[in-house]
Amino acid sequence: MIHLKNIQKVYRTDTIETLALNSINLEIAKGEFLSVMGPSGCGKSTLLNIMGLLDAPTKGDIKIDDQKTGHLSDKQLARFRNKKLGFIFQSYHLINDLKVMDNVELPLLYRSSSEKKRRQLALEALAKVGLSNRVKHFPTQLSGGQKQRVAIARAIVGTPEIILADEPTGNLDSAMGNEVMDILLQLNRTEGTTIVMVTHDENMAKKTHRLVRLFDGSQVQ
Amino acid sequence: MLKSYFKIAIAVLMRRKFFTFISLFGISFTLTILMILTAFVDKVINDNYPDRKRDRSLYITGLEEKGVRKNGENTSSGPMSFYFLNHYARTLKIPTKVAISSNYSSTNTYVNNKKIVINYKYINADFWEVLDFDFLEGKPFTREQIDNGERVTVISEDTKKEYFGDMSSVIGKYIEADNVQYRVSGVVKSVPITTYMLYSDIYLPYTVSKTDYTNTGYRGSYTGILLAPSKTDMVPMQREYEQMINKLPMESNQFDKIFSHANTFIKGYVNTGNEEKSGLNYAFTAIAIFAFLVMLLPTLNLVNINVTRIMERSSEIGVRKAFGASSRILVYQFIVENLILTFLGGLIGIVLSMIILNFINNANLIANLPLSVNVTVLFIGLLTCLIFGLLSGVYPAWRMSKLNVVDALKAQ
Numbered sequence: 017m018i019h020l021k022n023i024q025k026v027y028r029t030d031t032i033e034t035l036a037l038n039s040i041n042l043e044i045a046k047g048e049f050l051s052v053m054g055p056s057g058c059g060k061s062t063l064l065n066i067m068g069l070l071d072a073p074t075k076g077d078i079k080i081d082d083q084k085t086g087h088l089s090d091k092q093l094a095r096f097r098n099k100k101l102g103f104i105f106q107s108y109h110l111i112n113d114l115k116v117m118d119n120v121e122l123p124l125l126y127r128s129s130s131e132k133k134r135r136q137l138a139l140e141a142l143a144k145v146g147l148s149n150r151v152k153h154f155p156t157q158l159s160g161g162q163k164q165r166v167a168i169a170r171a172i173v174g175t176p177e178i179i180l181a182d183e184p185t186g187n188l189d190s191a192m193g194n195e196v197m198d199i200l201l202q203l204n205r206t207e208g209t210t211i212v213m214v215t216h217d218e219n220m221a222k223k224t225h226r227l228v229r230l231f232d233g234s235q236v237q
Numbered sequence: 238m239l240k241s242y243f244k245i246a247i248a249v250l251m252r253r254k255f256f257t258f259i260s261l262f263g264i265s266f267t268l269t270i271l272m273i274l275t276a277f278v279d280k281v282i283n284d285n286y287p288d289r290k291r292d293r294s295l296y297i298t299g300l301e302e303k304g305v306r307k308n309g310e311n312t313s314s315g316p317m318s319f320y321f322l323n324h325y326a327r328t329l330k331i332p333t334k335v336a337i338s339s340n341y342s343s344t345n346t347y348v349n350n351k352k353i354v355i356n357y358k359y360i361n362a363d364f365w366e367v368l369d370f371d372f373l374e375g376k377p378f379t380r381e382q383i384d385n386g387e388r389v390t391v392i393s394e395d396t397k398k399e400y401f402g403d404m405s406s407v408i409g410k411y412i413e414a415d416n417v418q419y420r421v422s423g424v425v426k427s428v429p430i431t432t433y434m435l436y437s438d439i440y441l442p443y444t445v446s447k448t449d450y451t452n453t454g455y456r457g458s459y460t461g462i463l464l465a466p467s468k469t470d471m472v473p474m475q476r477e478y479e480q481m482i483n484k485l486p487m488e489s490n491q492f493d494k495i496f497s498h499a500n501t502f503i504k505g506y507v508n509t510g511n512e513e514k515s516g517l518n519y520a521f522t523a524i525a526i527f528a529f530l531v532m533l534l535p536t537l538n539l540v541n542i543n544v545t546r547i548m549e550r551s552s553e554i555g556v557r558k559a560f561g562a563s564s565r566i567l568v569y570q571f572i573v574e575n576l577i578l579t580f581l582g583g584l585i586g587i588v589l590s591m592i593i594l595n596f597i598n599n600a601n602l603i604a605n606l607p608l609s610v611n612v613t614v615l616f617i618g619l620l621t622c623l624i625f626g627l628l629s630g631v632y633p634a635w636r637m638s639k640l641n642v643v644d645a646l647k648a649q
Contacts, residue, residue, distance in 0.1 A: 070559055070642040091563045098561025109556045109646060113248035118241065125241055126561035170560070 017178065017210045018044040018067055023076035025062055025233075036062045037073070038233040046177070049204045049211045051221040054230035060214040061182055063230065067212060068101055068180045069093050081177065098126050102171030106183035108163040110155040116142070116166050117151045123174040141169040145199055161192030168199055172209070179203070181213040185220055197223060239573065246574040249546065250581075257578075260542055263535035264582025264625060265589055268618055270531050272590040273597075275617045276608045278524070281431045282503060283613075284606075288435060289369040293465040295475055296434065296505030297326060297497065300455055304492035311491045316340060318457030319443055319450040323361070325481055331474040332463040336360070336367035339446070340458045341437045344415040348400055355396065355414050358437035359446045359459075367464045368435065375408040375423030382422075383442040390419035393427040395604065396438040414439060415447075429606035434460055434505075455488055455495070463499055475499050532625065539575075539629035547571060547637045554637055555645030564638035571637060575630030576623070583622035587615065 025037040037059045044050050052060050065071040066078065069085055078085050080100060088096060102123070110119050120138040129137075142148050145165035155163055164184060171179050181200065185193030197220055203209045213224065221227050229237035250257045285291050300321070301314035319337060327335045341356040365377035370391075378389040392400070392412060401407045411418040419441065428436045443450050448458075465474045478499040485495050498504075507520040547554075557567060587610065594608045610618075 065643050068559065070646075091565065094558070094561050094563035094566075097559060101559075103559045105646065109552055111245075111553050111556065113245055113252060118244065121241075122557065123560040125238060126566065131240075174560075 017046040017048070017081060018042070018212070019077075019079040020063075020067070021077045021079075023063070023066060023073045023078070025059070025066065025071070026074045035233050037066070040076070040235055042228065042235070044210060044212060046210055047204070047208045048226065049201070049224040050213070050226045050228060051224040052212065052214045052228050052230065053216065053218070053221055058230045059233040060230055064180050064182050064212065064214050068103060069097055094126070098123055098174065100176055100178055102174065102176040102179045104164070104167050104171050104179065104181035104184045106186040108155070108160075108167045108187075110163055110166055110170075112155050114154075115151070116147065116153050116155065116158070119155065119166055120169045120173050122170060127174070137173050138169070141173040142166075144172065144203075145169045159192070160188050161195055164188060164192070164196050165199065168196065168203075172203060172207075175207075176209070178210045178212070181211065183214055183216065185215065185217060193217070193220070242570050242573045243577060245570075246577045249550070249574065250578065253546065256542055256546060260539055260578060261582045261585060263538050264579050264622075265585035267531055267535045267625070268583055268586030268621060269589040269593060271528060271621055272586060272610065272614055272618045273593060273608070274524075274527070275614045276590070276594060276610060277606075279611065279613050280606055280608055281506075284429075284432075286426070286432075287368045287370045287428060288432075288462070288502070290367070290464060291502045293468050293471060294367065294502065295463040295465070295471065295478070295499035296502060297322070297461040297463065297478070297499050298434070298505045299460075300495065300497040302455065302488070302492040303494045303496070304490075306491070313456055313492070315456055316458050316460050317497070318452055318454050319359075319361075319446075319459045320453050321455045321457070322459055322461040324453075325485065326461050326463065326478070327363075329463070329474070329477050329481060331465060331470050331477050333466050334363040334367045334464040336364040336462040336464070337443070337459055338364055338435070338440075338461075339443070340460070341433075346400075346413050353399055355400075355412075356436070356438045357414055357441055358439075359441050359443040359450075361443055363464075364440070367462050371426040373424045373426060374406055375421065378422045378442060383444050386444040387442065388417060388419045388445055389422045389442065390414075391423040391425055391440045392421055393438050394424055395427045397424050412439065414441075417445070419445075427605040429603060431603065431606055434462075455485075471501075532621075532628075536625065536629050539625075540632055543571075543575060543629060543633035544636060547633050551637075551640060551645040554640055555642050558642045558645070568631075568634040568638045571634035572627065572630040575634070576626040579622050579626035579629070583618060586622075587618060590614075590618070 020040055020042040023037055023040040027034045027036055040063060052063060054060050062071065066073050085096065117138055120141055121134045124134040124137060139148065139151070142151060145168050147162060147165050147169065150158060150162060155166065158166065184200070185196050188196060200211055200213065201223060204211050215221050227237065228235060288294060297317065299315055300317045301312065304311040322335065322337045337360065339359040341358045343354055343356050346353050346355050362380035362383050373394055377391055378387070382389050390412060397407055400412055401410065407421050407424060410421050412421055419439065430436045463474055463478065465471050482495055482497050487493060487495070554567060591610055594610060598607050
């Protein structure tokens with residue numbers, strides 16, 4: 017599903033060059049749940065951003081669903097992300113000015129779907145994360161766990177084939193973290209969604225199919 | 238999609254109320270100034286009292302004589318003499334009538350020990366026929382009365398009130414101006430001072446003028462209006478006037494060229510007397526520069542506020558990009574949001590303009606020039622809103638769209 021070949025990422029400033037990722041080769045199969053671990057600053061999030069086409073590698077090729085992505089324009093990338101990818105962030109990144117329902121609907125705004133259809137899909141996604149009763153709330157009225165569940169609903173509302181989660185349980189206590197993890201596991205099991213999750217938590221990583229470890233930008237496991 | 242933009246725009250406006258206040262204040266204040274200016278220009282240009290036959294009138298406002306000599310350039314320019322207009326313009330074949338009137342002059346007079354300033358203007362008999370004054374009582378003085386040099390006058394409604402008070406009829410009464418008593422033959426609806434060619438408090442026969450109206454020099458203090466038999470005669474009449482000017486003998490060896498034009502109302506209104514540069518260009522440039530300066534500061538202010546506001550929303554921009562918004566869609570979204578803000582400011586501006594125009598009218602700051610927000614003014618106001626919204630929205634939106642998604646997401 018995702019093929020990373022010889023990925024290198026270098027950050028350059030006027031004086032320093034930092035090698036964030038060095039020759040990463042990775043194949044992630046359709047329906048796989050992969051976790052990425054490593055110490056802070058080892059390049060986990062950079063790798064996830066590159067997989068999510070949010071950042072471009074300095075060198076190397078990315079193929080998603082057999083499609084090369086290096087040559088895509090801004091508009092094509094936007095459409096590709098909208099259709100194939102869903103994102104979950106550690107700090108949720110919900111839009112506080114919008115109600116839960118409007119936050120969840122967001123990816124559908126960039127598709128040609130009617131308001132009625134959008135509402136229906138958003139309600140279904142919220143039902144999957146157990147938040148049907150929080151539709152009209154604003155994010156600031158929710159707990160951390162609830163916010164992350166809204167973020168998951170937003171990630172799955174467009175039924176993407178891949179979900180990229182950057183420390184989704186990082187800001188949550190263990191009970192809430194487990195709740196979120198259970199939702200992701202169920203998504204993977206029942207819908208066959210491919211999930212790549214960056215985590216610091218060994219226990220969470222153990223629940224996934226495969227673990228990749230990074231150290232100083234290189235893959236060590 | 239638009240509904241969603243509207244929702245977020247309102248939410249953002251409500252979030253930072255102080256910023257919103259500053260933005261709306263800037264927009265509405267600027268628009269108010271522009272709309273009042275437009276109302277004024279619109280009124281001056283489009284109110285056609287008393288020259289209701291503008292579509293077949295040509296205005297002669299000045300004459301310029303020029304001569305280049307060794308010791309420099311000789312120039313004489315300004316209004317014409319009565320002789321010039323009466324002798325050369327009135328004898329043209331096409332015009333059916335030629336109204337001749339002097340610039341207005343002021344004199345003081347006293348009623349019950351109260352000083353009143355009276356502006357007076359000398360006119361010929363055609364003046365009453367070319368122009369359609371509304372007579373509230375009495376009638377214009379006649380050609381015979383003018384020829385006989387009778388001391389008669391037509392006064393404005395305002396002057397009647399000021400000089401005679403609440404008297405019901407003043408026909409046959411006397412009014413004093415410049416130490417001379419004139420008998421009132423009619424009262425007309427007042428003309429605003431902005432119609433400077435026709436404005437006066439009292440109108441007098443040119444034959445009672447103390448200056449010599451028989452002087453054969455070309456220059457003096459009179460202007461004229463040529464009345465064509467029909468609209469189609471306007472161009473030939475203009476040509477006839479130009480031809481007459483070209484054939485005009487030089488009145489002195491100091492000059493070798495004479496310029497004078499019979500212009501349409503607007504061209505005549507803004508005529509500066511300078512042959513090289515049209516007054517119309519001056520007027521347009523002046524209005525454009527004024528509008529630009531009035532709009533520049535609030536636009537820059539709004540651009541600045543918008544940049545700050547948009548950068549505050551970088552996390553939202555990152556999320557939208559991650560979930561499928563292209564840069565172009567985001568630029569569109571922020572421009573629409575900004576247009577919503579400017580139109581809101583526009584609405585406040587329109588209400589403010591109405592209040593201020595009402596105040597100007599009630600305080601009678603410009604006598605006999607009732608200003609109002611009409612369709613033209615409203616249209617220009619809305620157009621300004623649109624330009625304002627685009628100008629102040631495009632740059633911040635473009636900067637925002639260039640944000641890198643990863644950096645945008647990190648910003649929170």
